[in-house]
Amino acid sequence: MSKIKIIVADDHQLFREGIISLLSKNESLDIIGEAASANELFELMDKVVPHVVLMDISMPGTNGLDAIKVARDKHPECKFIVLTMHAEGQYVVKAVRNGAFGYLIKNADENELLAAIEAVSLGRKYFNTEISQLMIGNMALEGESHKKLSDREMEVLELVSEGRTTKEIADQLFVSARTVDTHRVNMMKKLNVQNTAELIKKAAHLKLI
């Protein structure tokens, strides 16, 4: 079995050196290059395409997450593992959406790092329990978007059609009465109607409710 070709992209030289010395002890891994920025990575990848890239997020110039998207478009066979200090779900979700196969916090221990590289190189995704939790917590907000109305507008529309008053709706959605009114006005604009009655009629017609 051939060695897994790896590129380490991180703007901290000390960290790169640490990682490389850690990984180079492993016989099955081949560190083919290191990059201090997204552009350096792109240049390297133009010469030789690695199996796995260990990718930092915060780097000067293009950040790691955006770089994944760009590089994956060009080299879909290359797998990316995000190796970062960012432990917030938003980064995880974005990393996944941009095509990352794995997500690790930098203080992960050696074994986990090797496990992730191996899993990813085999085409599996690697997210430990902590990262999965973060991802799920933030994925919940993502949903199929309506063509015409936003999620919140749909909520307001439903409550309006149930005959709730503005105050009740505001209370339920934790927004101000004025915001409910603004939503209502925006919906009327979008559906091209003049008043609330017409709005409900049109929404029913469009099978929005």
Add this chain to the structure above:
Amino acid sequence: MLFNRLNIGNKLALIMIGISLVVSALLSYLFYVQFDAALKERVLLQLSSVKQLKIVKIRKELNDRFEAFRNRSRNPNNTEPSQQFFHEGIYTSIPDSVLGYPIATLVTDRSDRITMFDLTHHNPSHEITIGLITKVENGYIIALAEEPEIQGILLERTGLGQTGESYIVGNDFKLRTKSRFLRDSPKNITVMSDGVLRAFDNSPGEDLITDYRGTKVFSSYEKIELSGLKWVILTEINLQEALFPLEELKNKLMIMLLAIIFAILIGSYYLSKKMVSPIVKMEQKLIDMSKGILNPIHSTQTRHDEIGHMFEALNKLVNALNETIVFAGKIGVGNFHASYQLLSEEDKLGQALMQMKEKLQEYHKNEERLLLENQRSMLNGEEGERSRLSKEMHDGLGPMLTTMKMSIQSADLSGSTKNNLLKHIDETIREVRRMSNNLMPSVLADFGAGEAIGNLVDQINESSTIKILYKNDMPSEAKIDDSIQITLYRIAQESLNNAIKHSKAKEIKLSITAFEKHVSFFISDNGIGFDPESNAKGNGLRNMKERIKLVNGTLEINSQATGTTIEIEIPIV
């Protein structure tokens, strides 16, 4: 000039006194002159009539003698002597003298007419004595007669006062009758006064002349000519006595004049004082005004004269100045909405104030803008510094610690020491991450305030009993300025902090909604409320307000005992 140095009251008094003095003096003089003329006329008229009366009487006396003599001459042989004459006789020729009275020298007309001639000076008793002569057939009849009646007639002083006198002067300019004043014999007294001369010159009349005594007298004079007898009769009165009423009048006029002057003096003093008092009042007012005391004049009565108008004008001025002052005061305290109506197109002060207002307004605006810019740049600097520090810790310190961790993992150390060190490093990394997050979460810059607030809420919900419900309706793709993102995040931190610390709420509802042109931030709790006007809770609320102001947002706080809602809207371009 001295006059100009007097005050108006004295000037007025002086003018009034001067005018009235001139008028009354003129009137008195005219009156005096008129009276003088009338008096003289009256005196002369009286003298003339008295003289006329005496002439008539004297002529009668003389005529009586004449008639008696004529009768005698017609009957020359009637020897019965007449009682009219003290001597009568027929002489063949004209004798030189009869009874010691010279005849021939005095008779010039030797015709048969009856001639009378004056013998008074030859009578030792000084009685008026006349001789009569006429030619008859056998010579001349001569009669002598004394005329004491004439003296009596002349001594009658009716209508002649104390110094009145009538006397007769012969053609030798000697007195014929006794003088009232001189004891001398009449024949020794020569009267050559103007009256006598004019009377002999056939121009009788009345006039003021100097009589034989050298005294000024009013005199009426006329010639009596009868059959050769030539006399002048004069009726006179001393000027002094005649004009005594005039003197009296003069004195009375003087007294009256003095009285009038005195009355005018007092009258003009009060009058001028009364006229001047409003002017004095106005002067005081103007002095007050120059000291900056601006009270309108309250006149006890409404006047319609110039002074009344002057007071009105002054009150107008005071009101106008007061308005100007009120305006200036308003500008002074920074009320630039104060309006001011120019008093006229020439209202320089008003114009200057208006200009000042505009300038101040401009300065004020500039200052506010500068202040805002200053605050903004200060805040931006502070936030930038936090962001930089946060990044340094997160992306600099963090990787170094992880590198250290890797070195330790690969180091040749005993198992327990290694684990201990690794544990410490993990804790340090967590702490660094927590500190970085507290300074400024990287999510805020990378995913926006909606996500960052969501993480904040999650953190609080984990560590606190209070329940926070959060709705994030601000997509992370929304292009919203960093400063607004930071503002929203800081507001959320501040308001959540306040609610947790002070409201005693069980539940907090928080939402952030992005619209096309603005972001709405809404937080409500079911706590005990607070007084938004009091700043007792430190500068939390004030910080929020300042941050909102810097991004041109609006803040609405509604706090009651049942809870608080805060609604913030920030425009996004």
